[in-house]
Amino acid sequence: MISIKDINVVFGKGTPLEKRALNGVSLTLEQGSFVTVIGSNGAGKSTLLGVLAGDVLASQGNVLIGDTDVTRKKTAARAGLVARVFQDPLTGSCGSLSIEENLALAARRGKRRGLVAALGPKHRDHFRDRIRELNLGLENRMADRMDLLSGGQRQAVCLVMATLAGSQVLLLDEHTAALDPGMAEFVMRLTDKIVSERRLTTLMVTHSMRQALDYGHRTVMLHGGEIVLDVSGDSRKDLQVEDLIAMFRKMRGQTLDDDALLIG
Ligand SMILES: Nc1ncnc2c1ncn2[C@@H]1O[C@H](COP(=O)(O)OP(=O)(O)OP(=O)(O)O)[C@@H](O)[C@H]1O
Numbered sequence: 203m204i205s206i207k208d209i210n211v212v213f214g215k216g217t218p219l220e221k222r223a224l225n226g227v228s229l230t231l232e233q234g235s236f237v238t239v240i241g242s243n244g245a246g247k248s249t250l251l252g253v254l255a256g257d258v259l260a261s262q263g264n265v266l267i268g269d270t271d272v273t274r275k276k277t278a279a280r281a282g283l284v285a286r287v288f289q290d291p292l293t294g295s296c297g298s299l300s301i302e303e304n305l306a307l308a309a310r311r312g313k314r315r316g317l318v319a320a321l322g323p324k325h326r327d328h329f330r331d332r333i334r335e336l337n338l339g340l341e342n343r344m345a346d347r348m349d350l351l352s353g354g355q356r357q358a359v360c361l362v363m364a365t366l367a368g369s370q371v372l373l374l375d376e377h378t379a380a381l382d383p384g385m386a387e388f389v390m391r392l393t394d395k396i397v398s399e400r401r402l403t404t405l406m407v408t409h410s411m412r413q414a415l416d417y418g419h420r421t422v423m424l425h426g427g428e429i430v431l432d433v434s435g436d437s438r439k440d441l442q443v444e445d446l447i448a449m450f451r452k453m454r455g456q457t458l459d460d461d462a463l464l465i466g
Pocket residue numbers: 213214221222223241242243244245246247248249250
């Protein structure tokens with residue numbers, strides 16, 4: 203479960219560049235709920251994920267993950283609670299390490315014992331089994347460096363990595379945006395499977411209105427650092443991509459030049 207209450211984030215406070223990125227945002231997600239987050243550029247989506255991951259400390263408000271108040275805990279201190287997959291497949295893993303070593307590092311996230319302990323035969327078998335489930339043939343390439351994989355293969359491995367340390371929260375920051383449409387669909391189906399099988403509490407930022415409505419149970423729209431739409435259940439089922447685009451237009455007070463960018 204995630205509960206954030208009345209979160210304010212101000213960057214560059216007291217400087218000419220002061221920017222209020224989040225303004226009194228409150229959100230509660232039950233364990234296992236999958237929420238898609240949309241909003242135009244600069245709306246505050248990444249800042250919201252940063253507040254949950256610990257990269258961004260709120261100037262006001264509280265963040266609870268499960269029963270733990272993590273408001274003042276930095277990223278490393280909440281690493282065992284939160285897993286994150288980024289847009290750039292190179293960000294969430296180490297290209298110069300093998301698939302197996304990356305998995306071993308991910309399995310130790312938030313724990314004290316090092317890489318050697320996580321590369322014992324039992325763990326290796328487990329890693330190979332988990333990678334085999336992807337059906338990408340990567341179980342035969344466990345010693346290959348991560349930077350030899352395609353972007354999609356790498357994101358798929360990152361998703362497996364995100365589940366290895368037992369985190370209950372998964373943050374997805376436009377994690378399919380850099381992939382071709384076929385691979386993006388594969389990674390989304392995999393995401394859906396992992397989230398539902400493991401009952402992960404998930405926030406997924408996307409610029410694709412289609413993805414935002416097709417996946418998850420609830421959709422939240424941010425604008426100017428505030429939640430301006432929060433839909434689930436029947437009212438979400440009735441929503442069409444065109445409705446979301448119309449809301450974007452209204453929020454931005456202008457016509458979008460290229461709807462295809464949003465529909466994608
Ligand atoms: N570290 C920072 N220092 C100063 N300003 C920042 C910082 N991070 C974000 N901002 C500003 O805060 C606002 C919200 O940024 P954020 O990255 O959360 O938006 P976003 O909704 O994720 O946008 P995008 O869709 O473009 O990724 C923007 O105006 C941005 O310029």
